[in-house]
Amino acid sequence: MEYDVAFVGLGYVGLSTAVCFADRGINVLGVDIDSKKINRIKNADSPIHERYMNELLEKAIKKNRLSLSRKVADVTKAKIIFLTVGTPSRKNGSIDLKYIEQASKDIAIAIKDIEEYFVIVIKSTVVPGTALKIIDNLEKHSRKKNSIHFGVIVNPEFLQEGSAINDTLRPDKIVVGVNSEKDKKIIYKLFKKIYRKNLPIVYTTPSNAELIKYANNSLLATKISFMNYISRIAERIPDGDVNEIKYAIGMDKRISESFLNAGLGFGGSCFPKDVKALIAFSKELGVNSEILQSVLAINDTQFMSVFNILNKELGQLERKRISILGLAFKPETDDIRDATSIKIIKRLLDKKAKVRVYDPIANNNMKRIFGSSITYAKDSESCIRNSDCCIIVTEWKEFKMLKPKDFIRLMKRPLIIDGRRIFSKKQFNKLEYHAIGLG
Numbered sequence: 525m526e527y528d529v530a531f532v533g534l535g536y537v538g539l540s541t542a543v544c545f546a547d548r549g550i551n552v553l554g555v556d557i558d559s560k561k562i563n564r565i566k567n568a569d570s571p572i573h574e575r576y577m578n579e580l581l582e583k584a585i586k587k588n589r590l591s592l593s594r595k596v597a598d599v600t601k602a603k604i605i606f607l608t609v610g611t612p613s614r615k616n617g618s619i620d621l622k623y624i625e626q627a628s629k630d631i632a633i634a635i636k637d638i639e640e641y642f643v644i645v646i647k648s649t650v651v652p653g654t655a656l657k658i659i660d661n662l663e664k665h666s667r668k669k670n671s672i673h674f675g676v677i678v679n680p681e682f683l684q685e686g687s688a689i690n691d692t693l694r695p696d697k698i699v700v701g702v703n704s705e706k707d708k709k710i711i712y713k714l715f716k717k718i719y720r721k722n723l724p725i726v727y728t729t730p731s732n733a734e735l736i737k738y739a740n741n742s743l744l745a746t747k748i749s750f751m752n753y754i755s756r757i758a759e760r761i762p763d764g765d766v767n768e769i770k771y772a773i774g775m776d777k778r779i780s781e782s783f784l785n786a787g788l789g790f791g792g793s794c795f796p797k798d799v800k801a802l803i804a805f806s807k808e809l810g811v812n813s814e815i816l817q818s819v820l821a822i823n824d825t826q827f828m829s830v831f832n833i834l835n836k837e838l839g840q841l842e843r844k845r846i847s848i849l850g851l852a853f854k855p856e857t858d859d860i861r862d863a864t865s866i867k868i869i870k871r872l873l874d875k876k877a878k879v880r881v882y883d884p885i886a887n888n889n890m891k892r893i894f895g896s897s898i899t900y901a902k903d904s905e906s907c908i909r910n911s912d913c914c915i916i917v918t919e920w921k922e923f924k925m926l927k928p929k930d931f932i933r934l935m936k937r938p939l940i941i942d943g944r945r946i947f948s949k950k951q952f953n954k955l956e957y958h959a960i961g962l963g
């Protein structure tokens with residue numbers, strides 16, 4: 525075999541995992557049907573913005589550990605094939621399996637006449653029962669038998685954008701949904717080379733592995749919406765402060781302090797999509813999802829806290845200059861998928877406000893949505909200059925460098941809405957400082 529492992533789909537998960545595997549000395553083949561993407565990767569020019577990505581990519585290409593192809597049929601040159609294609613949302617929230625179905629059909633046709641035993645690893649996020657469908661699809665198109673000629677494993681991904689490389693190399697857990705001892709041995713051998721001594725593998729069935737991914741993300745989203753709900757209560761109490769609540773309850777080991785930050789709601793490519801998909805899947809099973817429906821409802825309306833404050837402080841927003849610091853759905857990424865900034869800008873434009881925005885790396889992505897209807901600043905100082913209000917939407921480190929005197933000096937009116945609690949009220953007591961979850 526020419527390669528140890530192949531990846532079908534070089535999006536966030538596929539590419540991050542591929543370069544990390546290559547870094548551990550594994551010979552990797554990356555397949556994607558997008559030729560532009562393939563060309564960029566070949567030139568060690570990462571299509572995604574991720575810390576350490578360019579270095580690892582360059583190293584992998586130079587050392588010949590990562591080869592690229594546009595043809596799924598090439599996966600037969602590897603014995604372990606990871607499926608890392610997207611599973612986008614349909615209108616009703618359920619996931620669309622068309623890419624994974626197409627990829628598995630292409631793999632089946634490719635392996636049809638080859639004697640070798642292949643292991644197909646589903647890394648894409650899929651609802652329980654999908655692996656069984658993929659097995660049917662593979663058997664149908666390859667005329668081979670599961671467990672005899674090939675095996676299927678479910679290995680969901682838990683990496684976070686912004687820390688994808690680190691999360692991939694040092695995961696909290698590695699979930700392996702597997703039914704056969706043979707496949708277990710094959711994947712263990714590979715994972716031992718990659719994760720070395722840190723090998724927190726949880727073996728389970730494929731369907732449980734599929735559900736683990738949804739339960740994991742939905743519980744994290746629930747923690748966030750729960751804290752946003754508490755923040756709404758704290759905001760209505762004169763000396764209420766959601767951060768004090770967070771600190772104290774986070775000390776309870778059963779709760780833990782992570783993912784308890786109240787803010788303007790969660791965004792990104794995973795949480796909103798995965799919560800919706802679990803709701804849609806539960807419905808098929810006749811299970812009510814009141815809890816997750818509330819998680820989404822809170823998230824959808826959380827940004828309105830900003831408008832409650834604007835309404836009180838500025839009244840009519842027509843021609844008011846509003847500056848927005850942070851556009852990405854979270855820091856350390858230029859990803860604006862489902863970002864709260866979009867909802868806020870849309871509403872500000874509806875109210876005829878003048879909007880100026882700044883993000884260290886996501887300005888260009890936002891231009892594709894709002895074009896010339898808003899203005900884009902080249903740094904935070906020029907963004908807040910002469911504005912009537914500044915809203916902090918993403919907690920980039922560089923915004924924390926701004927001092928109260930900068931806001932006073934630069935803004936027309938030093939009115940600040942801290943949507944991510946990056947400043948302290950004490951430090952900003954000379955300004956009109958408002959924050960999520962602060963009474």
Ligand code: UDX
Nearest residue numbers: 681682683684685783784785787790791792794853854
């Ligand atoms: C998430 C999961 O964490 C990851 O395990 C999975 O593989 C993909 O989805 P990601 O989308 O990269 O990762 O971002 P994450 O860091 O989880 O943040 C998601 C959203 O929640 C962001 O908008 C963030 O601002 C928000 N968030 C996070 C909060 O509002 N409060 C918190 O305490 C934590």
